Every structure is written in structure tokens, then in C-alpha cells.
Amino acid sequence: MFRKLMERVDRALGRGVIDEDLYEELEEALLQADVGVRTAQQMLEELRGAVRSERITTPDGIKDRLQEAIRSRFDQKAESALFRNMAPPTVYLFVGVNGVGKTTTIGKLATRLVKDGRKVVLGAGDTFRAAAVEQLELWAKRSGADFVGAQPGADPASVVFDAIVAGKARGADYVLADTAGRQHSKASLMQELSKVARAVEKAHGRAADEVLLVLDANTGQNAIRQAEEFTAAAGVTGLVLTKLDGTARGGALLGIWERFRIPIKLVGLGEKPEDLRDFKPDEFARQIFD
Ligand SMILES: Nc1nc2c(ncn2[C@@H]2O[C@H](COP(=O)(O)OP(=O)(O)O)[C@@H](O)[C@H]2O)c(=O)[nH]1
Ligand SMILES: [Mg+2]
Structure with a gap:
């Protein structure tokens, strides 16, 4: 990078x-x-x-x-580690446009959490295509997480609801919920995300512990526009920057941080289960000069 x-x-x-x-x-x-x-x-x-x-x-x-x-x-005043709720399950909602790496990030994070001995449930809130559901299911199998799936076209909010209910029933430590990034308009995106947010509250009695906006480092300044839309729609609490492997454009991260002051929590450095890192400003700055 x-x-x-x-x-x-x-x-x-x-x-x-x-x-x-x-x-x-x-x-x-x-x-x-x-x-x-x-x-x-x-x-x-x-x-x-x-x-x-x-x-x-x-x-x-x-x-x-x-x-x-x-x-x-990048001196983040705000807490940059992922928040873990003392009343499990801790619920993370992943949002972002299509193709940025939401599902892959969920898979990688599930891998890490399961390795650490946590019980994890993945919720397939991207019900747009069967392939999207299957992709998450595959990550669940690979990582050893439980999986709550859906029929293509099912209501994303009800899938997320089911995943949290299952997580509670099974004594899960974490529920990681996928969402769809494909929307015809900003208005329908807002509508769907707020519906999902309401489903989380209804299932869990509280908001998602983190709403993580996933951004692709290759999209440069466009990532800033996405951050604008999703922060307005979804109450984003943290950022994940993916595809920092083999890109010259990590600089967008600086701009996004300056503008939104949302802590950067994770970075994606490839497609493999282990290619996920916590964001460390020191490391990031040092890597730049390697
Ligand atoms: N090189 C690289 N590819 C990634 C990374 N994260 C995701 N991808 C790839 O980007 C594509 C889209 O990822 P996906 O998780 O399906 O995106 P989603 O639509 O947001 O769920 C897939 O081919 C992933 O393997 C990353 O950190 N590095
Ligand atoms: Mg996906």
C-alpha cells in the first residue's frame, strides 16, 4: 500500500x-x-x-x-477497537455498497473470533441473490461459525432478526449480520437500513453494538461519497477499509478520517481468512515507508 x-x-x-x-x-x-x-x-x-x-x-x-x-x-481519540458488549451476543451490522468486501470481511472476522474461542452466528441479510447467501454460508463452514440463511428475496430485516434470536438461543458471543449494498436509490437504501436497525432493536432490545461501514480502498475519493451516504442512513460506528493489498490509494483513508472522525477499526489485506488486521495508525504510517 x-x-x-x-x-x-x-x-x-x-x-x-x-x-x-x-x-x-x-x-x-x-x-x-x-x-x-x-x-x-x-x-x-x-x-x-x-x-x-x-x-x-x-x-x-x-x-x-x-x-x-x-x-x-490518525491519532484516534475515539476508541478504535471493536466494541464487545458484556451482555452477549455482541451484534455487528455490516453495511456498504456492493462489492466492497462486506461478506469477505465477515468471513475473516468470524475466522478470527472462532479461533479465539467465541461462538459466532452469521446472518445472511443480503438476500438479493442466492449466490450472496451461499457465499456467506461457505464462510460460516470454513470458519466454524453458525449460519442463519434465507431464501433469495426474503426480507433482510427478518433474516437479521432471526439471526439475533438464534444467537441468543444458542448462547452466541457474536452475531455478524450481512446486508445488501444494492439499492435503486438513496431513499430505499435508508429505508432498508433503518428497517434492519429496527429489527436489531426488536430482537435484542438495543441497537447494533457496531455498524461497520465497509469501504474499498481502490475507490479513492468515491469512498468519501459512500461514507457520506451511509453515515446519514445507518449511524455508522466504525469503518473497515478493504483491498489495501496492491493499491496505491490508501490515502482516501486520511480524507475520510479527517472528514467524519469515525474510527477505522479493521483493514482488509487480501481474500484469505487471515487477511484481516486491526487498524493501527503507527503501523499504517510505518508500512507506508517500508
Ligand atoms: N484483494 C482483496 N480482495 C478482497 C478483499 N476483501 C474482499 N475482496 C474481494 O472483493 C470481492 C467482493 O467481496 P465481497 O465480500 O463479495 O463484497 P460484498 O459485495 O461487499 O459482500 C470478492 O472477490 C472478494 O474476494 C481484500 O481485502 N483484498
Ligand atoms: Mg456480499
Whole structure:
């Protein structure tokens, strides 16, 4: 991740002089990595200030400082670990547009939780196509989670309701509920998500413990638009950024964090069960420079 950004930064720094051209190239590199204009400019301002006050003269010094600028942007005041409710089952609702990696993330998280000895129920709230239900069922089998399925076209809210009722009856620690990202309009998306939210409350007597918005890192600035719509529709409590393997565009994460201040909880680094990580600002900033 960020490989292209760092190639550009290295090239710019390779000349060995800190001048206006260098700052311009660094700004260009940040923009190319989908860091928004405002954020990129702020980071460059910070960098200029640090170069002056800390008398930074070398490319390595600049690089360290840029890394620090990225890391400090992510200093999450809000809790970034997934919330675990002391009154089980803890319920996570996964939302996001089609293809971002909701189902895969649920599968990966189920794998992790089951490995940790938790009892997990997966709810197939994406009832749009039979294949979507089967995909989640396969993840349930692979991970050792229980599965509450649905007929294609069934009401997503009632599937989520059933999954929570089953989770309670079976003494599950977690219920992870999938939803469909396909909607004809913003209005119908809101309607469906609020219906699902009501079903969670009805089944459980409380709201979902986390509403996790899944975003594909490859969509760049478009991810910001999705964040806008889903935060309005679904009361998102955390973000999951997928497909950070093999992309140069992790920079959108900075923009989303700056704008929404929703904690980033998980990142997806591939399609395999183990390709899920907690989001750690330090690690993220360090990886950028590997
Ligand atoms: N490379 C990569 N592929 C991913 C990742 N997460 C999901 N995918 C792939 O993205 C595609 C869509 O994922 P899916 O979970 O079906 O998305 P959904 O429609 O939001 O449920 C699938 O081919 C997944 O294997 C990731 O972190 N890295
Ligand atoms: Mg899916």
C-alpha cells in the first residue's frame, strides 16, 4: 500500500535538496494517493514548519517527518477497537455498497473470533441473490461459525432478526449480520437500513453494538461519497477499509478520517481468512515507508 506514493517521494527526495520543487512533488504524490487537497496542503504546511523549526536538512529527515504527519493525523481519540458488549451476543451490522468486501470481511472476522474461542452466528441479510447467501454460508463452514440463511428475496430485516434470536438461543458471543449494498436509490437504501436497525432493536432490545461501514480502498475519493451516504442512513460506528493489498490509494483513508472522525477499526489485506488486521495508525504510517 502507498507503494507508488513512496516511489514518488523517494524520487523527489533523491535529488537531495529541500526546495519548492520538492514540496510540489510531495503534494502531487499525496494527491495521487487520494489524500484530499485540504489534507495534503495541511500536511505540507506542517512539514514546512517542522523543516524550519527542527532544522531538517536531509531526505531521511523529511521522510521521518512525513511519516509522523501521517501517523499523527490518525491519532484516534475515539476508541478504535471493536466494541464487545458484556451482555452477549455482541451484534455487528455490516453495511456498504456492493462489492466492497462486506461478506469477505465477515468471513475473516468470524475466522478470527472462532479461533479465539467465541461462538459466532452469521446472518445472511443480503438476500438479493442466492449466490450472496451461499457465499456467506461457505464462510460460516470454513470458519466454524453458525449460519442463519434465507431464501433469495426474503426480507433482510427478518433474516437479521432471526439471526439475533438464534444467537441468543444458542448462547452466541457474536452475531455478524450481512446486508445488501444494492439499492435503486438513496431513499430505499435508508429505508432498508433503518428497517434492519429496527429489527436489531426488536430482537435484542438495543441497537447494533457496531455498524461497520465497509469501504474499498481502490475507490479513492468515491469512498468519501459512500461514507457520506451511509453515515446519514445507518449511524455508522466504525469503518473497515478493504483491498489495501496492491493499491496505491490508501490515502482516501486520511480524507475520510479527517472528514467524519469515525474510527477505522479493521483493514482488509487480501481474500484469505487471515487477511484481516486491526487498524493501527503507527503501523499504517510505518508500512507506508517500508
Ligand atoms: N484483494 C482483496 N480482495 C478482497 C478483499 N476483501 C474482499 N475482496 C474481494 O472483493 C470481492 C467482493 O467481496 P465481497 O465480500 O463479495 O463484497 P460484498 O459485495 O461487499 O459482500 C470478492 O472477490 C472478494 O474476494 C481484500 O481485502 N483484498
Ligand atoms: Mg456480499
